[in-house]
Amino acid sequence: MNPIDFLTDLFNPDLAFLPKALAVAVMSAIVCGIVGTFVVLRGMAFIGDAVAHAVFPGLAVAFVVGGNLVIGGILAGVLTAVLVAVFAQNRRLKEDSVIGVFFVAAFALGIVVISRAPGYAGSLQQFLFGTITGIPDSDLYIVGGTGALALGVIFALHKEFVTISLDRESARAMGVKVFWLDLVLYVLVTLAVVISVQTIGNILVLALLVTPAATARLITDRLGIMMLLSPIIGGVSALVGLYISWSWDFPTGGTIVLVLTAGFLLAWAFAPRSGLIGRARRLRRRAGVRAGGRAWGPAWGRRNPPVADRNPPAADESAAQSAAQTRAGRAAAREPAAQTRAGRAAAREPAADPAGELDTETTPEPLTTGVLP
Amino acid sequence: MNLATPALTVENVSLELGGRPVLTGADLSLHRGELVGLIGPNGAGKTTLLRAALGLLTPSAGRVLVDGRPAKPGRAPIGYVPQRHEFAWEFPISVANAVMTGLTGRLGLFRRPGAAHWEAVADALERVRLSDLADRPVGQLSGGQRQRVLVGRALAARPAVLLLDEPLAGLDMPTQELLSALFADLAREGRAVLVTTHDLLSALDGCDRIALLNRSVIACGAPAELAADPEPWMATFQVGADSALLRLLKAA
Numbered sequence: 001m002n003p004i005d006f007l008t009d010l011f012n013p014d015l016a017f018l019p020k021a022l023a024v025a026v027m028s029a030i031v032c033g034i035v036g037t038f039v040v041l042r043g044m045a046f047i048g049d050a051v052a053h054a055v056f057p058g059l060a061v062a063f064v065v066g067g068n069l070v071i072g073g074i075l076a077g078v079l080t081a082v083l084v085a086v087f088a089q090n091r092r093l094k095e096d097s098v099i100g101v102f103f104v105a106a107f108a109l110g111i112v113v114i115s116r117a118p119g120y121a122g123s124l125q126q127f128l129f130g131t132i133t134g135i136p137d138s139d140l141y142i143v144g145g146t147g148a149l150a151l152g153v154i155f156a157l158h159k160e161f162v163t164i165s166l167d168r169e170s171a172r173a174m175g176v177k178v179f180w181l182d183l184v185l186y187v188l189v190t191l192a193v194v195i196s197v198q199t200i201g202n203i204l205v206l207a208l209l210v211t212p213a214a215t216a217r218l219i220t221d222r223l224g225i226m227m228l229l230s231p232i233i234g235g236v237s238a239l240v241g242l243y244i245s246w247s248w249d250f251p252t253g254g255t256i257v258l259v260l261t262a263g264f265l266l267a268w269a270f271a272p273r274s275g276l277i278g279r280a281r282r283l284r285r286r287a288g289v290r291a292g293g294r295a296w297g298p299a300w301g302r303r304n305p306p307v308a309d310r311n312p313p314a315a316d317e318s319a320a321q322s323a324a325q326t327r328a329g330r331a332a333a334r335e336p337a338a339q340t341r342a343g344r345a346a347a348r349e350p351a352a353d354p355a356g357e358l359d360t361e362t363t364p365e366p367l368t369t370g371v372l373p
Numbered sequence: 374m375n376l377a378t379p380a381l382t383v384e385n386v387s388l389e390l391g392g393r394p395v396l397t398g399a400d401l402s403l404h405r406g407e408l409v410g411l412i413g414p415n416g417a418g419k420t421t422l423l424r425a426a427l428g429l430l431t432p433s434a435g436r437v438l439v440d441g442r443p444a445k446p447g448r449a450p451i452g453y454v455p456q457r458h459e460f461a462w463e464f465p466i467s468v469a470n471a472v473m474t475g476l477t478g479r480l481g482l483f484r485r486p487g488a489a490h491w492e493a494v495a496d497a498l499e500r501v502r503l504s505d506l507a508d509r510p511v512g513q514l515s516g517g518q519r520q521r522v523l524v525g526r527a528l529a530a531r532p533a534v535l536l537l538d539e540p541l542a543g544l545d546m547p548t549q550e551l552l553s554a555l556f557a558d559l560a561r562e563g564r565a566v567l568v569t570t571h572d573l574l575s576a577l578d579g580c581d582r583i584a585l586l587n588r589s590v591i592a593c594g595a596p597a598e599l600a601a602d603p604e605p606w607m608a609t610f611q612v613g614a615d616s617a618l619l620r621l622l623k624a625a
Binding site for chain 2: 041159160162163165172174175176217220221226
């Protein structure tokens with residue numbers, strides 16, 4: 001099926017479920033992509049998996065009593081997240097053991113509950129692997145609202161999340177409420193999982209949470225860029241996955257996950273210096289451009305000034321830079337760290353440069369080579 | 374602020390962890406301008422003493438005062454430099470932004486850093502001589518540079534007291550010397566600096582005072598004085614009179 005047929009189907013009133021599924025899938029992917037950034041950076045993948053399973057009894061109860069699945073899932077997931085956070089305070093047990101106990105218990109409970117419902121086998125499969133049909137209109141608003149709330153919280157608490165991710169003990173010493181922030185993060189993971197479970201399924205939702213963020217991490221060394229790339233990768237993969245699954249009648253959840261995985265493998269292949277882009281860099285260098293880049297990763301982020309500038313954390317960085325530059329910038333510019341120098345100048349717009357390095361010999365370099373072929 | 378008031382007072386502090394006494398009646402006070410080395414064997418309670426000073430642990434007896442007021446996380450002007458492995462170096466963050474996280478507690482919820490805060494970060498970076506690496510991802514730094522990031526982060530909030538946990542561990546001699554000189558400078562600028570270390574020689578060489586800790590502070594004094602008397606060293610490290618440690622002291 002070509003994309004135009006897909007578009008026609010999207011607007012076909014008889015296939016009203018299709019645009020709804022697309023909207024829900026893309027919204028979930030965006031929310032999961034951003035929340036997943038912290039899941040990946042903090043090594044919380046197992047927690048993500050646990051929460052994904054833990055929402056199952058909530059879905060099952062909601063299904064049996066005919067309530068709203070999203071709300072049922074949120075209740076169960078949040079309850080499990082709180083239980084894990086509380087039980088993990090016991091120093092004798094490591095967090096992963098506590099998680100292991102609760103998520104399997106929750107999943108088992110879900111299976112027992114759903115076995116009481118008529119037509120149990122079919123609905124079980126829907127829960128586990130997702131479905132694009134039968135999404136009620138109300139879910140669009142619940143998913144949209146929940147997603148917006150989750151993203152609002154993650155941006156409002158961004159600096160706290162970064163601080164506790166770097167070093168919990170020092171964060172505590174500064175009076176940062178580490179326990180409560182952990183709890184909020186668990187709840188955010190829960191929200192991201194719950195809104196995604198319907199289209200992509202209980203088992204596969206972990207991919208939405210982890211894969212886009214992991215892919216973005218391979219590409220950049222900048223948190224801000226990672227938090228921008230991750231939801232884009234997730235959203236595009238959801239769109240492409242749904243298109244492919246619709247065209248060839250593949251299961252939607254599985255197809256989206258495979259598209260995500262393909263993206264991850266591509267990033268893996270192209271991220272290190274051995275990749276195509278690394279080779280292009282070397283070619284450019286041989287062509288007489290002096291760019292002593294050590295790692296390809298950081299430079300990638302810096303070579304995209306428009307993206308970096310639209311992105312708040314990156315903008316902060318250039319502010320810090322400016323402040324630092326006025327003091328020691330000139331001395332820094334004289335040091336032979338070509339990579340930092342080149343990268344930095346590329347990241348900064350000329351206007352943002354406080355008379356720091358514009359007078360050094362390297363300045364023209366990023367201006368002429370800042371565009372990837 | 375009264376200059377006669379010690380910047381940090383640890384008064385007769387006893388503390389248990391998991392039912393086991395870790396500190397029993399520890400006394401220590403630090404004045405501004407002083408660099409004090411805290412020395413003791415593994416498990417002597419050095420890190421516990423630091424955590425009590427930060428207000429992260431509550432003593433079962435005694436008290437900890439920072440600038441004359443009881444220690445409480447987030448309130449006291451106290452900077453903490455943890456051991457290097459406590460920090461997530463693989464996190465994608467630049468040096469400047471990592472140092473900025475030292476102001477998270479000060480900023481409070483929902484507030485974004487302003488020009489004054491970036492100024493404080495720039496000052497801290499300059500102080501630890503990392504200004505030229507401000508934009509470098511922390512994962513690409515060497516051990517000594519990483520240690521300086523942690524010191525810079527602690528300095529960003531402009532603390533009166535600086536607590537450093539094993540800052541010299543695992544670093545080569547030139548880097549150790551560079552950092553020791555930095556710590557001495559930080560003390561001279563009017564901060565009270567407490568450094569735990571296993572490196573007796575550099576402590577004897579660089580510190581104004583040395584405190585020997587094993588459950589409690591067994592002795593505290595100027596390096597020359599302490600080195601002359603083997604008794605407290607034998608008590609602290611539980612070694613006999615023929616120990617290589619004592620021969621090392623004599624040589625120093």
